[in-house]
Amino acid sequence: MEWAEMIKTSILNFTLEELKEDFKIKGIKQYRAKQVFNWIYRNGILEFTNMNNLPNNLIKGLKKNYKITSIELDKKLISEDGTLKYLWKTEDNELLESVFLPYEEDSRYSICVSSQIGCSLGCKFCATGIDGLKRDLSTGEIVEQVLQIQVDVSHREFKIPQITNIVFMGMGEPFLNYDNVMKAVQILNSRKAFNIAKRKITISTAGVVDKIIRVAESEEQLGLAISLNAPNDQLRDKLMPINKKYNIKKIMKAVDYYIQKTNRRVSFEYVLMKGINDKEVHLFQLISLLKNKLVHLNLIPLNPVSELNISRPSQEVIDHFQKKLRENNITVTIRKEKGTNIKAACGQLRSSHKNGGS
Secondary structure, three states: OOOOOOOOOEEEHHOHHHHHHHHHHOOOOOOHHHHHHHHHHHHHOOOOHHOOOOOHHHHHHHHHEOOOOOOOOOEEEEOOOOOOOEEEOOOOOOOEOOOOOEEEEHHHEEEEOOOOOEEEOOOOOOOOHHOOOOOEEEEHHHHHHHHHHHHHHOOOOOOOOOEEEEEEOOOOOHHHHHHHHEEEEEEEHOOOOOOHHHHHEEEEEEOOOHHHHHHHHOOOOEEEEEEOOOHHHHHHHHHHHHHHHHHHHHHHHHHHHHHHHHHHOEEEEEOOOOOOOOHHHHHHHHHHHHOOOOOOEEEEEEEOOOOOHHHHHHHHHHHHHHHHHOOOOOOEEOOOOHHHHHOOOOHHHHHHHHHOOO
C-alpha cells in the first residue's frame, strides 16, 4: 500500500459511504472504514494507535493522511445544574463554543453546537456577532463538538448518558453554512455514528428564507426553529438587520410552506428584552402573527451581555406574555434557564475569554 504525501484530512468530514470510497481510492479494503467509524463513534477512540484491531501499516497510513481531532479544549465551565460549557480552540487559533444540557428528569441529553466562528448577522442583543464573522465551521468541526462532549461526559462517574438531542443554536447562522451543516446532520443521524433521530435535531435560523424552503422541499424530518424576537418589521429591522432582506411576511410564508410539506410543528424563539419588545402592543402583534398556526413559541428571558446595554423584563411581564398567549391557544413555554452562572448563553464565554475574563 502506497500513501501519497498530502495535507491531513479530518476523518470526521466523511460520511461512512464517503470514507469507504476514499479508502477504496487509497487501496484500503472498504470494511476498514466501518471499523474506523465504530472505533470513533461507538467507542470514543480519538487516536488511530488505539484502534487495536487495525494492522500497524494501516494505522501508520491513517496517521499520515488523516486526523480525527481538529479542535482542542481551551476552557470548560460546570454549572450547578449540570450544564457544561465548552470553549474550543481551532487549528487556526479561533474560538467556538458548545453547551451540554442535561434534562435528567426525562432522560434527555442535548448538545447546543456552533456552525460558524462568529456571525455576520449583527443582531443587537447577541454577543456572538460583536466581532463579526470569522469563518464557517467545517463538517468535521461541527461533528467533533458532539463527539468530544460525548467522550467527556462518558468519563464521568455516573451512568453514561446517550446524547439524544442536537440543537444548532450556538454561534453563527446555520443556514449560511448550509452544506456543512446538512452533512453534519447526516453523520449525526447515521446509525453507524451517533444514531440521533432527525426529529431530535433542530436547526435555528434568523430567517434565511430560501434555505427554509430548501429544507421543506427535501422533506427532511428536522426540527425548525425561527429566531423571531420582534413581531413587526420596524422593530425587527433594528434588532435583526437580516429582516431587511427576509422580512416577517416572507418568513411566515416560508414557515407555512414548511408546515404544509412536512406536517411538522415549527418553533419560534422570542427573546424578551426590557422596554424593547415586551410591551402590550408587541404581545398583541405576536398573538396576531402566530394564532391558528402549527407552531410552538419559546419565550426566552434575555441572558444579559456585559457589552450590550440590554436587560430582561420582570418576571411579572414574562408571566403575562405566557398567560395571554395561552389564552389565545398558542402553545408557549418559558425557556428553562440552565447554566446562567457560567455564561451559557451563545457567545458569552468566548467574549469574556477574549477580554480577559474568567
